[in-house]
Amino acid sequence: MHISSLVITYVEQNLLRIEAQEKEIFGVAIMIDWDRWLVKWHVEFLGRQWNFVDLATLAGLVYLHYLAILAPFYFTWPAFWSAVALYYISGVGVTLSFHRNLSHKSFKLPKWLEYFFAYCGVLSFQRSPLEWVSIHRAHHQYTDTWNDPHSPIRGLWFSHVGWALDYRTRFGSYEARLKNVADLKSQAYYRFLHYTYPLHSVALGVLLYTKGGMHFLVWGMGVRTVLFLHAIFGINSICHTWGQQVWDTGDLSKNNWLIGLMAHGEGWHNNHHAFEYSAQHGFEWWQIDITWYLIRFLQAVGLATDVKLPTETQKKRRALCNKISEESLKQK
Structure with a gap:
């Protein structure tokens, strides 16, 4: 059997297994749309109940996109x-701090530097470190199942941005809020950022406007924030829909070069799901991983310690080509 046919067969088997798990757990018949690698599922938008958090998030996103649209009229170098x-x-505040440092503990930093990068992430308009990490840990715990906060099995729109506008989807109830980030909630600094994070972006906007008027506000807040928001949103949607899958992860994660470039190396998402603990996401020389280059620099100067990476043995065990070879031998 041709290797490409084996790849398709293996991926389809994993998708069917995911579908079977959903049916078994939830009793819901889910239809796979093989043409677009999506599950046809109607996600309520106007017909559901919106709370204050949802409305505030929507208002913020609309305002930022409005600023971004004005970019051609306010361009200056x-x-x-x-x-x-x-x-x-x-961006590195999100990718280096929120993701690789706080969510997965892929390396350690001195507290002052850890807090500095976390503050940089707060300026990305992606909520507080507590909420971001909580959502991401839930994503890895329930990847591409109904409990995943932003899987494309609910639809591409939902996985891209719809989930961010539905507070109930993220936490289910107020009691379930932030239950998986006790390690961060115990630190006063992260509690402070959680309750004040919108104020920091507002302060940055005021500073930009004071220094450069509408030109700086439009580009420094609007264009910059919108582009990076969609880069990170694209990890949830695009990187679970289109790209290359080289590791046996049992989910829909893919490596996508475009998101890899836009999101400082986060687009090598199948690599990440195969080795969640790894501080490095771009394993090949051509897989550009800006975040890893910074971590490597911090390690070289003694600021990043306990940097975790997969061994070659671990890589061989998770390689999809090896798994496919085993499956083909069984078929023979």
Whole structure:
């Protein structure tokens, strides 16, 4: 049997297994849309109950997109470079701090530096470290099942942004809120950021407007924030729908080069799901991973310690090509 046919067969078997698990647990008949790798599922938008958090999130997203639309009318090179700088600074706050450091503990930093990067992440308009980490840990615990906060099995729109507008989907109830981040809730700094995080973005917007008027506000807040928001949203939607799957993860995670570039290396998502603890996501030389380069630099100067990476033996065990070979031998 041709290797490409084996790959397709193996992936389809995993998708069917996921579907069977959903039916068994929830008694819901889910139809796989093989053409687009999506499950046809109607997600309520206007017909559901909206609370204050949902409405505030929607208002913030609309305002930021409005600013981004104004970009051609307020272009200046200083404003453009301010957006580039903030894209990187706030971006690594999410990828290095929220994700690899706080969610997965892939490495350790001195507290002052850990807190600095976490603050940078707060400026990305992606909520507090507590909430971001809570959602992400739930994603890995329930990947591509009905309990996953943002899986495309509920539809591409839902996995991209719909989940962010539905507070009940993220936590189910107020009592379930942030139940998996006790390690962070015990620290006063993260509790402070959780209750004040919108104020920091507002303060940044005021500072940008004071320094450069609407030009800096449009580019430094609007364009920069919208682009990175969709880069991170794309990990949930695009990287679980389109791309290359090279590891036996039993889920829909894919490596996607475009998201890899836009999200500082986070787009090598199948790599990440195969080795969640790894501080490095881009394993091949051509898999650009800006976040890993920064972690490696911090390690070289003695600031990042206990940096976790998969061994070659662990990689061989999870390689999809090896798994497919085993399956083909069984078929023979």
